[in-house]
Amino acid sequence: MKTVRIQTDQREQILDITRQVREAVEKNGWGSGLLALFCPHTTAAISINENADPDVKRDILYHLKKTIPQSPEFRHFEDNADAHIKSVLTGFSLVVIVEKGEIRLGRWQGLYFCEFDGPKDREIWLKWLPEAGG
Amino acid sequence: MKTVRIQTDQREQILDITRQVREAVEKNGWGSGLLALFCPHTTAAISINENADPDVKRDILYHLKKTIPQSPEFRHFEDNADAHIKSVLTGFSLVVIVEKGEIRLGRWQGLYFCEFDGPKDREIWLKWLPEAGG
Amino acid sequence: MKTVRIQTDQREQILDITRQVREAVEKNGWGSGLLALFCPHTTAAISINENADPDVKRDILYHLKKTIPQSPEFRHFEDNADAHIKSVLTGFSLVVIVEKGEIRLGRWQGLYFCEFDGPKDREIWLKWLPEAGG
Numbered sequence: 013m014k015t016v017r018i019q020t021d022q023r024e025q026i027l028d029i030t031r032q033v034r035e036a037v038e039k040n041g042w043g044s045g046l047l048a049l050f051c052p053h054t055t056a057a058i059s060i061n062e063n064a065d066p067d068v069k070r071d072i073l074y075h076l077k078k079t080i081p082q083s084p085e086f087r088h089f090e091d092n093a094d095a096h097i098k099s100v101l102t103g104f105s106l107v108v109i110v111e112k113g114e115i116r117l118g119r120w121q122g123l124y125f126c127e128f129d130g131p132k133d134r135e136i137w138l139k140w141l142p143e144a145g146g
Numbered sequence: 147m148k149t150v151r152i153q154t155d156q157r158e159q160i161l162d163i164t165r166q167v168r169e170a171v172e173k174n175g176w177g178s179g180l181l182a183l184f185c186p187h188t189t190a191a192i193s194i195n196e197n198a199d200p201d202v203k204r205d206i207l208y209h210l211k212k213t214i215p216q217s218p219e220f221r222h223f224e225d226n227a228d229a230h231i232k233s234v235l236t237g238f239s240l241v242v243i244v245e246k247g248e249i250r251l252g253r254w255q256g257l258y259f260c261e262f263d264g265p266k267d268r269e270i271w272l273k274w275l276p277e278a279g280g
Numbered sequence: 281m282k283t284v285r286i287q288t289d290q291r292e293q294i295l296d297i298t299r300q301v302r303e304a305v306e307k308n309g310w311g312s313g314l315l316a317l318f319c320p321h322t323t324a325a326i327s328i329n330e331n332a333d334p335d336v337k338r339d340i341l342y343h344l345k346k347t348i349p350q351s352p353e354f355r356h357f358e359d360n361a362d363a364h365i366k367s368v369l370t371g372f373s374l375v376v377i378v379e380k381g382e383i384r385l386g387r388w389q390g391l392y393f394c395e396f397d398g399p400k401d402r403e404i405w406l407k408w409l410p411e412a413g414g
Binding site: 045046059060061062065067068070071072074075078079101102103105106107108109111116117118119120121124141143144 | 147
């Protein structure tokens, strides 16, 4: 298992971590197989979306904040129930395909780290499972 | 990695792609192991749900459209921010279990391709990882 | 493939199933690799979140119930369209990392079984894919 460290600097923030994950694939010499990405937090998540127009990230965060506000209706004592809910809806586990050392993503896709309760020191975990000979 | 091509014909549409994925398993002679399904788009997603009453698909799309409308509050210039958000919440990566050549799904489950910005030519990617001897 | 049986006793309920999954890993002697968890239902889901304050579970269910109510606008004849939608947004497939017989979760993470249309007899399926020598 390998760890990729991520530093967030806002409460709510989407970071494109494609480069860091590509570097881990290269550095570890992973060939062809499945790469599992896992987010070990409860108020941050991982997903995939557009790597071009930064307004897509803004719109995703804007929508989540509007529909899942910090609210006195929530009871969790740390006052970040909204971040837990956003994380559950976004997800903690992704599996991506790697072929001959290349992460296969769609043309417009980037890997997203989604911070919902930062700024914090975060990390994601990578586990590599090669195909036979990969 | 294998590709399954999908043609959508509406802006928002859920297609049951179980048959196409079963055919890929059969055609490639995959036995026992894990099958990773990956959606390489940013305005479409993959999920699982009921394969019987078509109103379930309608209700899912109805709810998403109502709660995530195309809105001038979004800034993404292509005017399809709603489709990006729906995709993030639905998900891009699924792993299903295959035993002796059979995809194991629950009795009422079908594999869903979820189009949120069609009609478009789409695809999903399949990667097979057999268990030892599978 | 192994099955973990789960009994729910409310319509909407989040159960921490970390212990049962850990026991399956131990009992089956699984070492290092990837463990796929699959929820074979269409009105229940699996996720991950805080294992400490029970109010987090309450807040997640409260938010989902408030934003996805049982509503006459839904057409599905079984009157549980809300449960189907909540399940799609939460997800059916999770992949967790196992190292030397230990499921690797973040410090505050527990594995969640999310019931949205109980009480029911439910199950999740586990499939183990070891790394070479794992």
